[in-house]
Amino acid sequence: MTETIVIAEIAKGTIHTTTSELVTAALAMGGSPLVIVPCSDASIADAAASIQGASKVIAAKSDVFTHYDAAGWAAALDAVAPAGTILTAATPQSKDLAARLAARRSLSVVQDVVAIDGNQLTSPVYSGKAMQTVALSGPAVVSIRANVFDAAPSTGAAEVSVVDTTGNMATAVQEFMARASQRLDVAEANIIISGGRGMGSPDNFVHLEAIADTIGAAVGASRAAVDTWEAIPHSMQVGQTGKTVNPNLYIAVGISGAIQHLAGMRSSKYIVAINKDADAPIFQHADYGIVATWEEALPVLQSTLSGMMA
Amino acid sequence: MTNIVVLVKQVPDTNAKIVVSGDRVDLSAVKKVMSPYDEFAVETALRHREAAGGEVTAMTLGGAGADKVLKDAKAIGVDHIVRIDSEAELDSNALQTALASALSQLGAEVVYCGKSAADSGAGSTGPGVAERMGWASVSNVISVAFEGGLSVVAPSEGGNAKISVNMPAVISCDKGDVKVRKPNVKGIMQAKKAQVDVKSVDIPASSVAIVAHTMPPAKPAGKSYEGGAAAAEVAQLLRDEANVI
Numbered sequence: 001m002t003e004t005i006v007i008a009e010i011a012k013g014t015i016h017t018t019t020s021e022l023v024t025a026a027l028a029m030g031g032s033p034l035v036i037v038p039c040s041d042a043s044i045a046d047a048a049a050s051i052q053g054a055s056k057v058i059a060a061k062s063d064v065f066t067h068y069d070a071a072g073w074a075a076a077l078d079a080v081a082p083a084g085t086i087l088t089a090a091t092p093q094s095k096d097l098a099a100r101l102a103a104r105r106s107l108s109v110v111q112d113v114v115a116i117d118g119n120q121l122t123s124p125v126y127s128g129k130a131m132q133t134v135a136l137s138g139p140a141v142v143s144i145r146a147n148v149f150d151a152a153p154s155t156g157a158a159e160v161s162v163v164d165t166t167g168n169m170a171t172a173v174q175e176f177m178a179r180a181s182q183r184l185d186v187a188e189a190n191i192i193i194s195g196g197r198g199m200g201s202p203d204n205f206v207h208l209e210a211i212a213d214t215i216g217a218a219v220g221a222s223r224a225a226v227d228t229w230e231a232i233p234h235s236m237q238v239g240q241t242g243k244t245v246n247p248n249l250y251i252a253v254g255i256s257g258a259i260q261h262l263a264g265m266r267s268s269k270y271i272v273a274i275n276k277d278a279d280a281p282i283f284q285h286a287d288y289g290i291v292a293t294w295e296e297a298l299p300v301l302q303s304t305l306s307g308m309m310a
Numbered sequence: 311m312t313n314i315v316v317l318v319k320q321v322p323d324t325n326a327k328i329v330v331s332g333d334r335v336d337l338s339a340v341k342k343v344m345s346p347y348d349e350f351a352v353e354t355a356l357r358h359r360e361a362a363g364g365e366v367t368a369m370t371l372g373g374a375g376a377d378k379v380l381k382d383a384k385a386i387g388v389d390h391i392v393r394i395d396s397e398a399e400l401d402s403n404a405l406q407t408a409l410a411s412a413l414s415q416l417g418a419e420v421v422y423c424g425k426s427a428a429d430s431g432a433g434s435t436g437p438g439v440a441e442r443m444g445w446a447s448v449s450n451v452i453s454v455a456f457e458g459g460l461s462v463v464a465p466s467e468g469g470n471a472k473i474s475v476n477m478p479a480v481i482s483c484d485k486g487d488v489k490v491r492k493p494n495v496k497g498i499m500q501a502k503k504a505q506v507d508v509k510s511v512d513i514p515a516s517s518v519a520i521v522a523h524t525m526p527p528a529k530p531a532g533k534s535y536e537g538g539a540a541a542a543e544v545a546q547l548l549r550d551e552a553n554v555i
């Protein structure tokens with residue numbers, strides 16, 4: 001049997017918890033995985049040692065990993081990873097890396113996997129309007145959606161070794177442009193509260209921001225909100241022509257639930273909808289639907305959540 | 311003078327209802343369009359030509375039905391339209407190998423594509439083709455500048471980054487702040503007359519095979535409430551029942 005390899009997901013210079021979900025997915029594919037941690041400081045790899053189920057941890061150490069460059073990262077990881085099936089997270093950056101790594105090895109890549117049954121992998125297609133199951137007949141590179149597989153417990157004690165590696169960078173960062181607000185981006189957040197045209201005015205987004213700050217959420221928007229109000233940037237847009245998100249919790253406020261909006265958020269683990277129209281299509285997808293105006297519902301939500309977080 | 315290629319794919323209209331019959335999606339009744347992000351790729355390719363000179367070729371891999379999206383690209387101003395003829399269900403390795411070999415034949419120096427196709431949702435093609443060509447790539451690009459070498463803006467942790475890119479390169483385009491141009495009458499007339507250059511290239515066998523399409527699992531009916539006061543109960547359930555807060 002060939003090896004299964006997990007590429008650890010790195011966020012803010014540390015190993016992100018989705019890495020433990022990747023190990024669970026790898027175990028479902030039938031092998032105790034080798035975990036490779038791309039890093040410029042090998043000490044961050046120690047955190048992967050405790051992921052139960054990891055057979056071994058390799059800190060792949062290189063200056064290349066300071067800033068993301070698809071070509072450089074793929075080359076540096078390819079040099080360290082043995083032959084086998086490689087799993088990455090399905091974040092935008094890791095999907096890009098997965099595709100690069102697969103191409104480098106003349107393999108195929110299967111993105112956004114949400115279910116594994118032996119060599120059969122299922123992922124959403126047509127913006128989540130259908131599911132596609134494929135069968136692998138050899139090694140491949142596979143990206144795994146977050147919040148689908150349970151995280152492996154942190155009771156392991158795998159051995160960590162450090163391997164120096166390198167690759168040629170094909171791009172160079174000239175400048176970082178930090179977001180004006182410290183709030184999370186929808187693509188990075190585990191909880192998202194989004195507003196639509198039903199918010200009435202961009203000024204009313206402060207009510208969403210207040211809740212977001214209380215529970216550590218990102219603020220998103222529908223396209224109608226982005227197109228109507230200049231103050232709502234496209235970077236907040238969720239949907240077909242915005243971002244695809246997969247948080248634990250998505251709260252849609254004053255959003256009707258058009259098919260293109262659903263395309264970006266329907267795979268969220270829990271969906272809450274607040275809309276004054278009981279017939280709004282968003283309610284068909286909501287785990288908790290509240291038929292009310294936001295003016296009525298948001299103050300109650302805010303005060304209850306503040307009480308809970310206190 | 312730059313040899314610019316833009317990759318376009320024909321996909322079901324995003325408003326279309328997708329039905330599964332037997333174990334495959336049935337797209338026979340569905341209207342097909344250019345994948346939405348590819349429109350940004352075409353626009354960016356045209357802007358590249360306007361800034362640096364050169365020619366733009368729009369290329370697709372598909373059956374004869376896909377000529378429609380090439381004509382749409384022609385109508386808004388690309389110079390040449392090329393189709394790699396294949397009706398097969400290809401895995402990413404087969405697709406990218408075919409695209410890369412056609413790009414080499416065309417002598418492409420820079421390639422634009424969509425950040426992900428509306429059917430696959432994958433986002434694999436841009437980076438995969440780049441790796442096969444040994445080129446640079448940046449994905450999810452929201453803005454491109456052509457003066458003094460290629461430089462792009464793409465999301466990066468905590469914000470965006472301005473990145474200079476070695477050419478040749480593949481740039482996969484997200485919706486940015488550019489407005490996509492619409493065809494004019496002259497363009498539509500030219501597109502009608504335009505000839506699609508149909509190519510055939512060697513395509514390797516696929517090692518990932520589609521087993522089945524299914525409808526997404528139906529979500530169990532949620533709980534529904536009337537009136538804003540219910541938000542208190544929902545907040546409590548988010549903690550106690552859903553465990554997400």
Ligand SMILES: Cc1cc2nc3c(=O)[nH]c(=O)nc-3n(C[C@H](O)[C@H](O)[C@H](O)COP(=O)(O)OP(=O)(O)OC[C@H]3O[C@@H](n4cnc5c(N)ncnc54)[C@H](O)[C@@H]3O)c2cc1C
Nearest residue numbers: 196197198222223224239240241242254255256276293294
């Ligand atoms: C090619 C294409 C791509 C698209 N991409 C996207 C995309 O990426 N993302 C996206 O979101 N859309 C996208 N759309 C647009 C989509 O079709 C809808 O037009 C859009 O999602 C509607 O946004 P909305 O729900 O905010 O507005 P509306 O549909 O106008 O809904 C507003 C809702 O607010 C409710 N409401 C009003 N007042 C209140 C109140 N006081 N309290 C509570 N509720 C209230 C109303 O009952 C209504 O349901 C796309 C469309 C196309 C054709």
Ligand SMILES: Nc1ncnc2c1ncn2[C@@H]1O[C@H](COP(=O)(O)O)[C@@H](O)[C@H]1O
Nearest residue numbers: 317370371423424426427432433434435
């Ligand atoms: N069959 C194809 N023909 C031409 N371009 C394609 C094809 N498939 C994918 N692409 C391009 O690659 C982008 C990303 O596709 P995907 O990797 O499937 O998400 C698309 O937006 C197109 O620009």
